[in-house]
Amino acid sequence: MAFTSKPKSPTTDSPPPAEGPLAPLPAVTDRVTSPELTAGSFNEYVKAWVQRVRGGDSGMLPVLGGLILIVVIFQSQKSVFLSAANLTNLLIQAAAFILLGMAEVFVLLLGEIDLSIGYVGACGAVVTVATAAPPGNHPWWIAILAGLAFTSLCGLLQGALITRLRVPSFIVTLAGLLGFEGMLIFLADREGGRAGGGTLEITNNILRDLVDGNLSVAAGWTMLVLVVVAFAVFHLARDRHRRAHGLVAPPTALTALRILLVAVAGFALVAVCNTNRGRLKSHPFQGVPWVVLIIIGVFGAWTVLLGRTRFGRYVYAIGGNAEAARRAGISLNRIRLACFALGGLTAGLGGIIYASNLGSISSNVDGGQLVLYAVAAAVIGGTSLFGGRGKMLHAVVGGLVIATIYNGMGLIGLSASSQYMVTALVLLAAATVDALARRNATRT
Amino acid sequence: MSFPPGNTAWPGNPGQAGAPTNPGAAAGAELLSISRLVKRFGAVEALSGVNLEVPAGKVTALIGDNGAGKSTLIKTISGIWEPDSGQMHWEGETVRIRGPRDATALGIATVYQDLALCDNLDIVQNMFLGREPRQAGLLNETKMEREAKETLSELSVTTVRSIRQTVGSLSGGQRQAVAVARAVMQNARLVIMDEPTAALGVAQTAMVLELIATLRSRGIAVLLISHNLNDVFQVADRIAVLYLGRMAAAGPISDFDTQSAVLAITTGSPTGSPSEQSETA
Numbered sequence: 001m002a003f004t005s006k007p008k009s010p011t012t013d014s015p016p017p018a019e020g021p022l023a024p025l026p027a028v029t030d031r032v033t034s035p036e037l038t039a040g041s042f043n044e045y046v047k048a049w050v051q052r053v054r055g056g057d058s059g060m061l062p063v064l065g066g067l068i069l070i071v072v073i074f075q076s077q078k079s080v081f082l083s084a085a086n087l088t089n090l091l092i093q094a095a096a097f098i099l100l101g102m103a104e105v106f107v108l109l110l111g112e113i114d115l116s117i118g119y120v121g122a123c124g125a126v127v128t129v130a131t132a133a134p135p136g137n138h139p140w141w142i143a144i145l146a147g148l149a150f151t152s153l154c155g156l157l158q159g160a161l162i163t164r165l166r167v168p169s170f171i172v173t174l175a176g177l178l179g180f181e182g183m184l185i186f187l188a189d190r191e192g193g194r195a196g197g198g199t200l201e202i203t204n205n206i207l208r209d210l211v212d213g214n215l216s217v218a219a220g221w222t223m224l225v226l227v228v229v230a231f232a233v234f235h236l237a238r239d240r241h242r243r244a245h246g247l248v249a250p251p252t253a254l255t256a257l258r259i260l261l262v263a264v265a266g267f268a269l270v271a272v273c274n275t276n277r278g279r280l281k282s283h284p285f286q287g288v289p290w291v292v293l294i295i296i297g298v299f300g301a302w303t304v305l306l307g308r309t310r311f312g313r314y315v316y317a318i319g320g321n322a323e324a325a326r327r328a329g330i331s332l333n334r335i336r337l338a339c340f341a342l343g344g345l346t347a348g349l350g351g352i353i354y355a356s357n358l359g360s361i362s363s364n365v366d367g368g369q370l371v372l373y374a375v376a377a378a379v380i381g382g383t384s385l386f387g388g389r390g391k392m393l394h395a396v397v398g399g400l401v402i403a404t405i406y407n408g409m410g411l412i413g414l415s416a417s418s419q420y421m422v423t424a425l426v427l428l429a430a431a432t433v434d435a436l437a438r439r440n441a442t443r444t
Numbered sequence: 445m446s447f448p449p450g451n452t453a454w455p456g457n458p459g460q461a462g463a464p465t466n467p468g469a470a471a472g473a474e475l476l477s478i479s480r481l482v483k484r485f486g487a488v489e490a491l492s493g494v495n496l497e498v499p500a501g502k503v504t505a506l507i508g509d510n511g512a513g514k515s516t517l518i519k520t521i522s523g524i525w526e527p528d529s530g531q532m533h534w535e536g537e538t539v540r541i542r543g544p545r546d547a548t549a550l551g552i553a554t555v556y557q558d559l560a561l562c563d564n565l566d567i568v569q570n571m572f573l574g575r576e577p578r579q580a581g582l583l584n585e586t587k588m589e590r591e592a593k594e595t596l597s598e599l600s601v602t603t604v605r606s607i608r609q610t611v612g613s614l615s616g617g618q619r620q621a622v623a624v625a626r627a628v629m630q631n632a633r634l635v636i637m638d639e640p641t642a643a644l645g646v647a648q649t650a651m652v653l654e655l656i657a658t659l660r661s662r663g664i665a666v667l668l669i670s671h672n673l674n675d676v677f678q679v680a681d682r683i684a685v686l687y688l689g690r691m692a693a694a695g696p697i698s699d700f701d702t703q704s705a706v707l708a709i710t711t712g713s714p715t716g717s718p719s720e721q722s723e724t725a
Contacts, residue, residue, distance in 0.1 A: 245586050247593075248606070308582045313565075317573055320562035327544070327560045328574030388564035 042253035060382055060397060062433040066426065067401050074408035081411055084275035088289065091273075092211055092357055094403030095291045099350030100370055101377030101395030102302055103343040108378055109306075109319045110336060111387025112169035114343050116158060116176025117374060118367030121351025122184050124151035125361040128352050130191035132204035140206035148348040154180065155344020156337060163333040181367060188363035199362035202355065210294065210356040214287030217274045223293065224270045232259045291353055295396070298349065302342075302392045315339060319387030350374075376423070377402050380430040401426065474536065475500040475665050476521070476552075476634060481530030483516055490516040492689040493530070497682075498634060503656055503666045505676040505697075508686030509709050514669050517686065518636050521667075522554040523547035553627030554636040559619055563612030567604065568592040570611050571626045595625050599658050603651070617648030621655055634665045641675050653679050673702055687712035 074081040100117055107114045128147030131138045138146075154176070161172045188198040202208045215223065235258065239249040270288055278285030306312035314335045317325040326332055354370075355361035379385060380401050381394025405426060409419040476498040483491040491513050498504050508514050519525050521532075523541040532539050534550050541547050547554070561570050568585075571592045577584045592607055601621040604614065611622060620640050627635050637656070641649040649672075656679045659666050670676050676683065677697065684694040685708040692712040693700075704714040 241586060245590055247586065247589050248608075304582075310576050310578065310583065313569060313573070313576060313583065316564060317562045317569075320564035321560070323558075324560035324562050325573070329545075330574050388562070 042251045042257075045251060045254055060394075063381060063397055063401065063430060066429065067397070067404065070401070070404050070408065070426075074404070074411065078408070078411045081408060084272045085277040086407070086411070087272050088277060090400075090403055090407045091269075092289055092291055093407055094399045095211070095295055096350050096354040096357065096370070097373050097377050097402050098295055098396050098399030099298065099346055099353055100374035101381070101399045102298065102392050103346035103350060104371075104374045104378045105302075105383055105390050105392055105395050106315070106339040106343040106346070107169065108375075108383050108385060109315050109387060109390050110339055111319050111322075112162070112336070112339075113173065113375070113385070114155070114158070114169065114176075114340065114347075115173040115371050116154070116180050116367075117343060117347035117350070118365070118370030119177060119180035119184050120151050120154045120344055120367075121347040121349075121354065121370070122361065122365040122367050123154070123180055123187055123351070124148065124348035125351035125355035125365075126184065126187045126191055126200060128207065128348075129200045129202050129204075129355055129361050130187075132202075132207055133191075133200065134203065140204050143204065143207065144352060147352055148345055151344040151348030151351065152341045153344070155340040155342070155347070158344075159337040159340030162340065163336045177368060177371065184365065184367065185363040188361070192362065198364075199360055201360045207352070207356055208359060209290060210353060211289060211291045212356070212359075213290045214273070214285075215290070215293070216287055220270045220274050220288040223288065224266045227296070228259070228263045228266055231262050235259060291356075294349070294353070298346065299392055299396055302346070306392065311335065311338065316388055319389070321388075373402055373423075376427045380427060398430075473500050474498075475534070477533040477536075478521070479531050479533075481517070481520065481532070482528045483513075483520055483525060484528050490689055491520070491527070491530075494686070494689070494691050495694075496684055496691060497694070498665055498667055499682070500633070500665050501660060501663045502681040503660050503668055503679050504682045504684060505668045505670060505680035506684050506686065507670060507673070507676060507705065507709055508692075511688075512686040512709075513689045514686055515638070516689075518554065518638060518667065518669060521547065522552055522636060548630060551631060551633035552636065553630055553632035553634070555620070555623045555627055555638065555640065557638045557640075557642065559623040561611045561619060561623060564610060566610050567596075567607040567614075567622050570622055571595070571629055573626075575630070591629065592625070595629050596621070598662070599625055599628065599655060601625065601655070615648060616644045617651040620644075620648075620652050624655055624659070628659070628662075628664065632664060634667060635659055636667045636669070638669045639671065640668070641670065641672055649675065673705055676705070677702065685709055685714075 071082070080086055100121060103117050103121075104114060124147040126147075127150045128143045130136075131146045132140055132143035158169075158172050158176050161167055162169045185198070188200065192198045192200045206213075235255050239252070239255055242249040269292070273288040273292070274286050276284040276286045306315060314325060314330045317328070317330060318332055318335055322332060350370075351361075354365070374395075377398030378390065378395050379398065381391075381396070381398030383390030383394045383398075402423060405423050406419065409422060414422075474497060476496075478494060478496040481491050481494040481496075482489065494513070494517060496504075496506075496517070506514055506517065516525070520527050521541065523544040523546050526542055532541060539546075539550060541550070541552075562573065565573070568589050572588045577587050579587075589607065596602075596604070596607065599621065601618070604618055604621075611619060614622065624635060624637070640652050640656075644652060653675060656666050656668065660679075660681075668676070668680060677700075680697050682694070682696055683700050683705065685692045685705065687708065690712070693704075693708040693714045700708075700714065708714040
């Protein structure tokens with residue numbers, strides 16, 4: 001990225017034969033180095049981290065700080081905001097933004113953009129809903145597979161135009177934005193014609209329950225325990241494996257703190273969702289919505305894909321320096337194609353969740369707005385528009401921020417006009433904080 | 445100053461000397477030998493019958509003015525361009541290099557001036573890019589990190605704080621070291637370096653020159669393209685001077701001094717008389 005190497009102090013570069021291999025040199029100002037790389041103890045880690053934040057590389061701190069600020073403002077205006085019912089609702093609203101944001105991360109990492117995912121996702125939702133509806137009445141999983149296959153193909157097609165014909169992704173997917181809106185109207189009119197007026201009601205209960213359905217209270221807690229234990233075992237085992245092979249591992253206290261944070265956050269989530277959201281004590285309405293599990297599953301799968309496989313490594317490499325990736329023998333076109341297809345696949349999931357939340361899908365979906373929210377979610381979370389820098393987690397946090405604004409403004413009763421303007425301000429603020437931080441970091 | 449070809453010990457890396465990676469290839473034996481190489485671009489003859497000998501475990505400096513054909517020559521060796529005629533011998537056997545993969549398979553690694561590193565990836569990730577070891581489908585980070593660490597310490601690259609820092613945060617000399625380490629990891633027998641010190645300061649240049657000497661002490665041949673005669677006389681064992689697509693002069697470093705090298709670069713003859721055609725020494 002922007003960190004071109006500058007010759008540092010001569011002490012760094014003169015080659016004194018150090019005693020041990022890779023002996024750390026004192027006080028080199030490399031802010032871009034993650035502190036956990038060199039810190040030996042927990043205290044050192046915290047110190048290095050504070051130094052890094054001061055140096056301008058604040059990571060996700062501004063976003064999380066902003067999120068807390070927004071929450072405080074909404075809570076002070078409307079006390080229902082932090083109620084269990086509204087928080088669960090907020091999670092559900094965030095789901096579509098998060099999934100579409102994750103779809104966008106795949107292409108943003110390459111330094112490309114996909115403007116079509118909003119309408120592609122909506123088209124996929126129509127395919128899914130129509131497949132499960134009469135007269136076919138196909139089972140829910142066939143319907144979902146059909147929808148996802150359709151959206152993956154849409155991504156693949158656009159990716160092929162971009163890689164084979166070398167048309168810029170902005171142009172191809174801009175055409176996609178228009179073309180798939182047309183296709184959405186066409187599909188919705190044709191399939192919805194039976195029920196009437198370009199709107200398809202979801203007739204399949206499982207499709208509706210993707211968002212409306214809840215885990216039982218006990219199942220929610222069980223899932224929490226399973227996820228936290230899996231997280232803990234994975235991290236502890238990895239640290240131990242690294243130490244056993246003589247590699248630097250984060251201090252145990254830090255890993256413990258991380259596990260604790262995940263456990264606390266998970267506990268809060270399950271506790272909120274397991275609170276009775278219904279009005280009647282006799283008919284409790286509670287439990288973790290299915291969609292939360294779907295998000296966690298997709299997030300986990302894509303994080304492993306990007307962080308732990310060759311494919312993911314090559315995505316970052318292409319985003320960082322495509323020429324270097326090419327010379328390393330990586331097939332750029334294949335990776336790019338796969339990213340657009342995966343973007344389409346994830347967008348399809350987003351569309352299905354969006355439809356499941358509404359209980360129907362129609363030709364009125366504003367895919368243009370959805371895709372801009374998706375890009376905004378990724379960027380607010382910290383993913384770079386120039387490629388090579390970003391994570392799936394960014395889409396999750398960014399999607400939550402956008403949903404929080406959307407939800408809170410609705411609660412306060414502000415108009416759509418102010419909702420858009422506030423979202424715009426948050427996006428600008430996020431981008432500005434990032435730009436300022438990086439300018440500070442490059443100024444020595 | 446110059447180092448006699450037999451002296452492979454270098455002040456910075458005791459212990460590594462005398463431990464070549466390929467015991468079979470005695471230092472000084474012919475590794476790559478090129479004869480009558482011709483490369484044309486349309487009507488322009490960039491290389492008109494070039495002869496070049498690159499001995500194993502030695503540093504050969506390729507010098508020449510702009511447009512002399514240095515880049516064309518190394519790009520032909522590394523398989524970017526196919527020659528129009530001429531022969532290449534690798535360890536005595538005739539070879540044809542038709543693409544970069546052929547060159548890599550032989551053990552020729554080229555470190556271009558732009559280094560071809562991904563700034564957003566860390567040192568380990570860059571060193572293994574395109575060849576990551578896997579375990580059950582997932583990247584084997586432990587293996588990569590251990591091997592990267594090993595290679596870097598073998599090359600006496602000790603100034604990086606952590607091999608998990610991004611390459612974008614490294615100095616120019618360190619980046620060069622990562623690019624070279626990447627080549628060494630691919631079991632390179634010949635490392636071609638294109639102007640490795642062109643953009644570096646004094647301390648960084650010293651680091652890269654030491655790196656070149658370390659490569660030599662490990663039995664790896666280096667073909668060094670440089671404009672800087674100071675650097676050349678510091679590390680090279682042999683000098684080859686290209687002049688307008690011909691090998692104007694070539695021989696052990698002791699045959700040259702700065703003046704004769706400059707004369708060869710500018711006039712095509714170490715004695716300064718342009719009419720003389722000195723092929724090889």
